[in-house]
Each structure stands twice: as C-alpha cells, then as structure tokens.
Amino acid sequence: MRRDETLASVRLERLQKTFRGTRVLAGIDLTIEDGEFVTFVGPSGSGKSTLMNIMAGLEEPTHGRVWIDGTDVTNETPKNRGVAMVFQSYALYPHMTVRKNLAFPLEIAKMNAREIEARVVETANRLGIGALLERKPKELSGGQRQRVALGRALVRRPRLCLFDEPLSNLDAALRTQMRGELKKLHEDLKATFIYVTHDQAEAMTLSDRVVVLNAGVIEQVASPRDLYCNPKNLFVARFVGSPQINIATPETFGLCAPAEALSLAGQSVLAAVRPENVRALHHCPRPNAANAANAIEGRVYIVEPMGGETWVTIDMIGDVGTTRITARAEADFAARSGSRVWLDIDESRVLWFNAKTHERV
Ligand code: ADP
Ligand code: MG
DSSP, rough: OOOOGSSOOEEEEEEEEETTTEEEEEEEEEETTOOOOOEOOOTSSSSHHHHHHHHHHHSSSSEEEEEEEEETTTOOOOGTTTTTOOOOOOOOTTTHHHHHHHHHHHHTTTTTHHHHHHHHHHHHTTTTTTGTTTOOGGGGGGHHHHHHHHHHHTTTOOOOOEEEEEETTHHHHHHHHHHHHHHHHHHHHOOOOEEEOOOOHHHHOOOOOEEEEEETTTEEEEHHHHHHOOOOHHHHEEEEEEESSSSEEEGGGGGOOOOOHHHTTTTOOEEEEEEEEEESSSOOTTTTTTTTTEEEEEEEEEEOOOOSEEEEEEEEEETTEEEEEEEOOOOOOOOTTTOOEEEOOOHHHHHOEEEOOOBBB
C-alpha cells in the first residue's frame, strides 16, 4: 500500500491530560473521518494545542488512546504517525533558501529532482511565495515565513495535516486570502485536515465539522451551519457569530416565553437572538396592532456602518437595568447616539435557554 495515497481517519478515545495536577483535557471522544476538515475552536487555554500535540505524538496523554486508520498510535513517535504539522510558531532552516526549505522534505523522501522542482514551484505559487524562492528566511516578513512553513508541510501532500493556529501571524487581508487557499488545498489534496483556532470565523468558513472546546471539554460537535442555528448551550451560542448573539430575559425583548420552554426550564429562561434577526427601525413598526409587544423601544448607544449593512448597538432600559444589544440595519441607517429606535424581532428565530443550566430548551 502506498500510504501517501490513502486518506486518514483519526479516533480520539477518552483522552485526558493533566499537567502537574491540573486537568487540561477531560475525556475527549471523537472520530474524524477520512478527508474531513475538522476544526477545534475555543478560547485561549481551553486545551486545543495540548490535544493537537497529543495527536501529533509530541505529548503523551495521561489517559486514553489515539488511533490513526484503525491503528493505535498512542505510543508511536511523531515520525511514525505519517502526520504533517504546522505550528503557530514555526522554525524554518535559516541557512537554506525558501526553495531548499520546501524541497528538503521531498529530498528526504528520495523523490526525483524534476518532480521536486515541480512540486516546490506549484506549492510556492499557491501560497503566494513563488517570487521568494531564492531568499533566506531572514529576508522574509513574518507572514511570508509563515507561508513557507505551511508550504513545507503541504509540499509532501500528506494524508493527515494538523494545523495549530497557522494564520495567526498574518495581517487581516492575507489571513482571509490564505484561509481561502487552505480550503481549496484541502479540496485538491483530499487529505484529512485537523485545524485549531480561537477564531470562530476561521472555524465557520473552513470546516466540515467544528468542535467547540471549553476548559478541556467538548461543548458541541456540529457542522458550521448547525452550530450557528442550533447551539446546544449559551457558551456555544456566544462563541459563534459576529457580532455576538444577544442574550436577555424575554421581557427585555418584549417576548413571551413559550409555555413548553418555561415548564422544561423550571420557569426560568433566557432568550437569545442573533443581530441579523433584530431590525432597528426609526418608527414603531406596528403602532396600531393589538399585538405589538415585540416592537419595543430602545436608545441608540452607537451606530457602526459596515458598508453593506449597519450595526446598531442599542440600550434597552428595563426594570432590572439596562441591557445592551446589537441589531442589524440597512446600509444607510443613520441615527445619533441617544436617539430613540424600535426593534423588530423575528420571533421565529429566537432561541430559548434554561437560565440556570444555560442549556438549550
Ligand atoms: P490553547 O491551545 O487552547 O490555548 P493549551 O492546550 O496550550 O491551550 O493549554 C491548555 C492549558 O494547559 C493552559 O492552562 C496551559 O497553561 C496548560 N499547559 C499547557 N502546556 C503545559 C505544560 N507543558 N505544563 C503545564 N501546563 C501546561
Ligand atoms: Mg494553543
């Protein structure tokens, strides 16, 4: 079997990691299919890099096992796992040109010189570093070096790639561009990509499935769309989407909680609604309607024109204090801070959560 032409599945079985008495991973169970693009996303310190290092073989789990293609590799060295890894902090060979840095892994693999040259040029062009092949790492910017590091991992056309925040040193425009290139590379290579990021936008745009990690625990595994529309709990709801989902008591939004939600949650619920399901209006939308309860009034805190649309941050003044929420408005929406606005909430898109457990009801 030519291993480099097969894909790779990964199974994580009850993985735990403890550093000097502190539990960093608390029993991770997950199967990643051949050819999938799976992203682990979570706040800083949630255990993403630790998990990645355990998959790569750079770190040993305290308990549990790692399987690649049905083989238990828990005690295998990194070299024997057939895995390519790209780190946030990368080390290039400083005395070698970019060309040589990219060619080196292929030379080790004893590929013939013509094929090496073709692969190096193709990979470099894809990553936008084709004009830099004769330079040494010290003659490159941080972003250029990071792309060489990506290239060095991908030039081998690995069947399993692990990426730990590989775009974090790039500026915003380059980051978005490289994000797209990575997605395309995944489609072309048909390899299994496992990607770690704290950036929910990267997780959403790249992945077949997203794994949300919080303090060493998997909160939810789902497709980006499902994660966005059906978050299991408030942590996931808050973590995904920008601007953040609005969370408040039903009264704040002028909503009545559905009876079944109330009974399931022991009478205490929170409503959550994404900014695109809240419209900011200058006038009360249904002044004469008998049921205009959800057309409620607030005061503009700040207006942020984004070009194609406008985000409006609004203070809702209620009995228990002020709640600040974000609404989306038309591109030409203009209002001064402090002016009155009305909200029109799409009730069909409101999500209900148990106020005590923070689980979806
Ligand atoms: P993330 O990549 O999600 O930011 P990490 O996996 O790097 O998180 O770290 C998770 C937790 O484990 C952090 O609290 C970190 O301080 C701790 N940690 C990571 N590596 C070590 C180590 N070698 N020794 C002790 N604690 C560590
Ligand atoms: Mg990390």
